[in-house]
Amino acid sequence: MKNQELANIFYEIADYLTMEDEVFRPLAFKKAAVSLETMKENIEEIYKKGGIPALKEISGVGKNIAEKIEEYLKTGRIKCCEDLKKKTPIDIQELIAVEGLGPKKIKFLYQKLKIKNLKDLEKASKKHEIAPLFGFGEKTEKNILQGIEFLKTSKGRFLLGEILPLVKEIAEKLKNLKQVKKISIAGSVRRMKETIGDVDFLVASNKPAQIMDFFVSLPEVIKIWSKGKTKSSIRLKNGTDMDLRIVPEKSYGAALQYFTGSKEHNIALRKIAMTKGLKLNEYGLFRGSVKIAGENEKEIYKKLGLQWIPAEIRENQGEIEMAQKNNLPKLIEQNDIKGDLHCHSNWSDGENTIEEIAKQAVSQGYEYIGISDHTKFLKIANGLDEKKLAQQKKEIDKINVKCFTPLDAKLSNGARMSNVKCRILQGCEANILKDGSIDIKNETLKKLDFVIAGVHSSFKMPKEQMTERIIKAMQNPFVDIISHLTGRLLKHREEYEIDFDKILACAKETGTILEINANPYRLDLNAQNIRKTKEMGIKMIISSDSHHKEQLNFIEFGVSQARRGWAEKKDIVNTFSLKKLLDFLK
Ligand code: DGT
Numbered sequence: 186m187k188n189q190e191l192a193n194i195f196y197e198i199a200d201y202l203t204m205e206d207e208v209f210r211p212l213a214f215k216k217a218a219v220s221l222e223t224m225k226e227n228i229e230e231i232y233k234k235g236g237i238p239a240l241k242e243i244s245g246v247g248k249n250i251a252e253k254i255e256e257y258l259k260t261g262r263i264k265c266c267e268d269l270k271k272k273t274p275i276d277i278q279e280l281i282a283v284e285g286l287g288p289k290k291i292k293f294l295y296q297k298l299k300i301k302n303l304k305d306l307e308k309a310s311k312k313h314e315i316a317p318l319f320g321f322g323e324k325t326e327k328n329i330l331q332g333i334e335f336l337k338t339s340k341g342r343f344l345l346g347e348i349l350p351l352v353k354e355i356a357e358k359l360k361n362l363k364q365v366k367k368i369s370i371a372g373s374v375r376r377m378k379e380t381i382g383d384v385d386f387l388v389a390s391n392k393p394a395q396i397m398d399f400f401v402s403l404p405e406v407i408k409i410w411s412k413g414k415t416k417s418s419i420r421l422k423n424g425t426d427m428d429l430r431i432v433p434e435k436s437y438g439a440a441l442q443y444f445t446g447s448k449e450h451n452i453a454l455r456k457i458a459m460t461k462g463l464k465l466n467e468y469g470l471f472r473g474s475v476k477i478a479g480e481n482e483k484e485i486y487k488k489l490g491l492q493w494i495p496a497e498i499r500e501n502q503g504e505i506e507m508a509q510k511n512n513l514p515k516l517i518e519q520n521d522i523k524g525d526l527h528c529h530s531n532w533s534d535g536e537n538t539i540e541e542i543a544k545q546a547v548s549q550g551y552e553y554i555g556i557s558d559h560t561k562f563l564k565i566a567n568g569l570d571e572k573k574l575a576q577q578k579k580e581i582d583k584i585n586v587k588c589f590t591p592l593d594a595k596l597s598n599g600a601r602m603s604n605v606k607c608r609i610l611q612g613c614e615a616n617i618l619k620d621g622s623i624d625i626k627n628e629t630l631k632k633l634d635f636v637i638a639g640v641h642s643s644f645k646m647p648k649e650q651m652t653e654r655i656i657k658a659m660q661n662p663f664v665d666i667i668s669h670l671t672g673r674l675l676k677h678r679e680e681y682e683i684d685f686d687k688i689l690a691c692a693k694e695t696g697t698i699l700e701i702n703a704n705p706y707r708l709d710l711n712a713q714n715i716r717k718t719k720e721m722g723i724k725m726i727i728s729s730d731s732h733h734k735e736q737l738n739f740i741e742f743g744v745s746q747a748r749r750g751w752a753e754k755k756d757i758v759n760t761f762s763l764k765k766l767l768d769f770l771k
């Protein structure tokens with residue numbers, strides 16, 4: 186799909202324009218970029234069917250941007266972006282990836298030190314040329330160096346969220362070929378890891394030649410690493426590498442098991458086979474020269490004396506021992522989710538009205554949807570103060586009456602609750618200030634259906650202090666949920682330092698819920714922390730943190746992340762019915 190390519194160019198234009206001190210045009214381009222990224226429809230098709238007028242129907246797309254989209258679809262480039270690049274010869278995409286650097290600082294660094302790219306930046310920081318500049322200082326220089334190091338270690342890996350739509354699209358194309366009998370996505374994508382090295386497809390067929398021809402001539406291909414009858418490798422325009430392996434149907438299950446990985450899981454499995462006098466490889470499970478399983482993946486696990494193990498937990502972290510004892514947890518599933526409590530509306534920095542969000546929630550089959558806008562400390566996100574929150578409550582009550590539930594629906598009255606289709610709840614995502622206090626008065630928090638609190642400022646604090654800060658917020662009796670606890674941004678910003686065990690102990694004591702933030706850039710908690718939280722019997726919630734109604738779909742990534750952390754339905758509070766959830770929040 187061209188959607189993401191266009192979105193990336195719009196983000197780039199927005200950055201260049203910000204560098205030129207423009208205010209409104211960057212916002213317009215960013216808005217259009219978010220729409221492009223989140224819409225399900227293919228932009229090319231919209232244009233083919235309805236031309237410019239159809240493009241203008243898209244949220245955030247006006248005449249000017251519609252014309253840019255047309256230009257790109259027709260010519261493969263956008264002239265104004267290329268002109269901006271010529272005018273300022275800075276590799277802004279490379280530099281903006283460094284945590285703490287925005288367009289303004291980048292421009293300043295260019296003017297003062299002629300820094301054009303990451304290499305220049307690294308050199309200058311190592312020579313301590315950055316610290317003396319106005320507005321920078323020793324600390325910023327150190328942060329920049331750390332940021333560069335971090336980028337180096339995560340280089341070459343892609344976010345699952347960035348590539349999954351394209352992977353599914355290609356899998357669908359392959360599936361439609363008549364020579365393809367079976368197809369799976371394997372490797373780290375099947376395991377739903379948060380970042381992906383390369384994509385692995387597996388196909389069963391006895392006519393591989395035409396499939397390989399098709400694969401290496403996909404429109405997105407820019408390089409063919411290798412092409413053979415059983416394996417081909419390609420690189421796509423966006424930089425991702427993809428492998429396709431084709432095997433006969435009779436060894437499809439064994440190949441799927443092998444190429445799903447992880448490597449550590451496979452090694453442990455082969456050892457088990459050996460202790461049983463068997464041999465396991467990508468062709469099958471063998472006793473001597475007799476194949477005892479191969480066509481079906483489940484059969485392989487069964488013959489090894491194991492329960493079938495869901496791909497998300499194949500990491501050799503104890504899953505094999507549990508499967509031997511027939512004791513694997515029953516992992517949470519997508520359709521266990523009954524609602525979402527972390528959504529930003531256009532009252533703060535979200536794109537959509539509350540009503541639009543609620544309608545989307547209904548279409549996803551949710552029982553409840555929580556609006557949790559930013560609060561006043563976050564001025565750049567248009568955070569709400571006490572007065573605005575009270576106004577918002579009135580608006581939510583109105584929409585609930587108009588579209589959904591009668592206001593007087595008694596929650597204790599089970600019979601009436603069964604009529605409720607989807608209920609809008611009001612919460613907020615308040616800020617945990619530097620000293621651990623919350624930026625909204627308790628008497629206001631008390632009136633909300635739920636309160637999320639999160640750290641959105643002063644990330645670089647000593648571990649002790651950051652831990653105390655979050656603990657103090659959890660001790661506030663009105664705080665129900667802590668959002669994105671470690672603050673990491675994948676490929677962008679490290680976690681801040683916290684004493685996770687201390688925080689867990691406090692969550693247990695105060696009954697605070699920890700969020701599994703499903704935004705593909707966050708996926709915070711990570712799998713290991715989810716598992717620890719579950720083992721302590723502390724409840725979690727999977728939240729989209731959406732700023733656009735289509736982003737409610739981020740939940741998919743949160744559910745996979747929860748599964749990677751061994752979470753079950755009972756561990757996750759937004760699998761509860763509305764009534765049970767509200768009782769629990771009380
Ligand atoms: P990635 O691509 O870095 O995100 O991670 P994976 O897990 O997709 O790794 P990849 O693409 O190198 O290989 C796909 C799967 O193939 C891997 O998960 C397990 C299997 N595999 C590859 N090489 C080996 C190996 O040397 N030994 C074993 N046991 N399995 C391997």
Ligand code: CA
Pocket residue numbers: 372373374382383384385
């Ligand atoms: Ca891979």
Ligand code: CA
Pocket residue numbers: 372383384385428
């Ligand atoms: Ca691979």
